[in-house]
Amino acid sequence: MFEQLDATLLARFQFAFTVSFHIVFPAFSIGLASYLAVLEGLWLWTKDEVYFALFNFWKTIFALAFGMGVVSGIVMSYQFGTNWSVFSDKAGPVIGPLMGYEVMTAFFLEAGFLGVMLFGLNRVGPKLHFFATLMVALGTLISATWILAANSWMQTPAGFSINEAGQFVPVDWWAVIFNPSFPYRLVHMVLAAYLTTAFVVGAVGAYHLLRGDAPKRAKTMFSMAMWMAAIVAPIQIFAGDMHGLNTLEHQPVKVMAMEGHYQSHPDGAPLILFGIPNSAEQRVDYAVEIPKLSSLILKHDLNAPLAGLDTVPKALQPPVAIVFWSFRIMVAIGFAMLGLGLWSLWCRWRGTLGENRLLHRAAVLMGPAGFVAVLAGWVTTEVGRQPYTVYGHLLTAQSVAPIAAPAVATSLIAFIVVYFLVFGAGTFYILRLMGRLPRDPMPDLTEGPLRSAGITPAAAAFTNGSHHHGA
């Protein structure tokens, strides 16, 4: 099946596949690490057992997700060299130090304190343990900062010159790091990670509210998650809009693809809601559009002119259909998140947050929404950067390693098989853990035999800090 495909396309498939799997885990663990820090902080502050029980519950899930993020991340750090060696040679002097700082400021911090956070409560006591949890959370955020600086530089390169060997040479590190799209992308991604986690936590809380097995714990996490949804979703939509305007300024061709604007519109461009992009004919078939709205959104003026893809040679256009659709998926999910957040506020105000079963069902349904939105957003921005790796300066086709197509095909198949197997199993274990929230403690009753196997009772968890089953 791979015989017709060239090595570059295979290498792109492989990178897209492995990075898509990878981003799912950090998107979750960035938010979850912060949530764990909040839970442990609340426990230390209020001494309320419910926060400690939730901390232990989510800590186990975090350990699994973080482990998957680590191993899929190591793959990424080598794939630049194995499959994109020309890119590495040329952009390494700029991208490499940013990743070097990520390793030294974030990865070691996370790894060093993760062991203490997972296994060390008895050995170091609650205060130092809380410090370790904070360091893990801080590590995830620092990591996001550096890697997004690197990614943003590839989107909107700045602060460099090119030497005789064709390498990008950093001239101004401040300009490299704080390149034009970096602040927007960083805010947009960190908020996305928080929203992703909030919807997962909200779904698990709603699931257990529907089952009624641990109402206090379930309601606590559901309520916390819905606050996040109600507050962060609108901020995220605003941040996304700002990011879009920034893209219009620095990567206008990407916005043309997102909007499906094949033609230039000298006096006000329509907003195409839906349609089927047809790159061969350079038009959107069956377009449903609102006149002049795109100009209003992007330029804040109904009649502002907007250039279209007709100003860009076909060879330098990104694949329009992918960018067009992934962008719509992301935006639709964003507004669905806002809707759920507002609905939860309404229920909270009416005092039915813990009882409204329809809301709970919707929250369960929305549990994976963040992951889909994150992936759709990354597809939009990464595919929209094509045909370049370093936007405007280095073509993807000129970045690839001199590896024979059969070698790349073999490794691609191996990655697909192993990732579905390994991360499929991990996802199954995570879902199973999510389904086993320990009951609220009932002082008058001893725990009955109905308790499912593998659950550490809260009291025991309190004394031995064990996050896994069975000593």
Next chain:
Amino acid sequence: MALDLPFIWAAIIAFAVLAYVILDGFDLGVGILFPFFKAKRDRDVMMNSVAPVWDGNETWLVLGGGGLMAVFPLAYATILPALYMPLILMLLGLVFRGVAFEYRWRTRRGEFLWDIAFAGGSITAAFTQGVALGALVQGIAVENRAYAGGWWDWLTPFSVATGLALVVGYALLGATWLVMKTSGDLAARARRYALWTGAVTLVAMGLFSLWTPFLEPLYFERWFGWPTVIFSLLVPLLVLGCFALLLHGLKTGHDSRPFLAALGLFVLGFAGIGISFYPYIVPASLTIWQAAAPEESLSFLLVGALVLVPVILVYTAYAYWVFRGKVDPEEGYH
């Protein structure tokens, strides 16, 4: 006086790789020894002895890789494609054994599968790292700033031999780690495995030393030319000294001495390889100065490395200190 930044960076990268080899070496070694310990209780203790630290150990591999891209991008861009197959296999091996740390405790029915994943992944990672080392020592063809060979060039009797040798060497590190961190029957058996793997490691180091000088005139010159010949004479003596320390530690039932002796063997072997290479980073093709990134990249990252690496060492040491002493099978981290 201008600083020789590529030289400083070569030293830092070498340090990161050495740190990786000895740190992940012992936790990969524990995985390699998994098949020799059948009892669930033993396996629980073995895994718990490395569970809190393996992630930090593996981070040195990311520093080695990411650091190489930052400061020797041309070396990164030629070595990695040349070693495509072994490196992809190594990464997949690391995936399996890395997730096993958590998955193994999440299922009873599937536990044996993750035991296999842990052992198989550890053995694969160790073997392919050894193969990669052997292939690098053999030399890598470079033309026009790119790898100029095929995708099977790495596969030779020499690279397979170094792969097997590294599996045994890591098993030695793992066995001596278990001697230090466990007690009772488990530790007694680990002591026996340490003896065997130690002997094989010594023989493998000897064979490697006899084979290498004839692979490449550069190495021959290094090994038998003045003044490096002094080192060629000194290292074997030090290796024998370490081996004697290992034997003595194992015989007298000392807890930590065998592990330190095994570390000594690895440091000496690593130093030997480094001295054979220098100043090449891609043997016979690129020197550290030819492969180095522009000065702006080297100096920018060096500032951070000089501050951060010592800080990393301090809190890594702290993490090890928190989990010091023998693993208590009753404590149940997991």
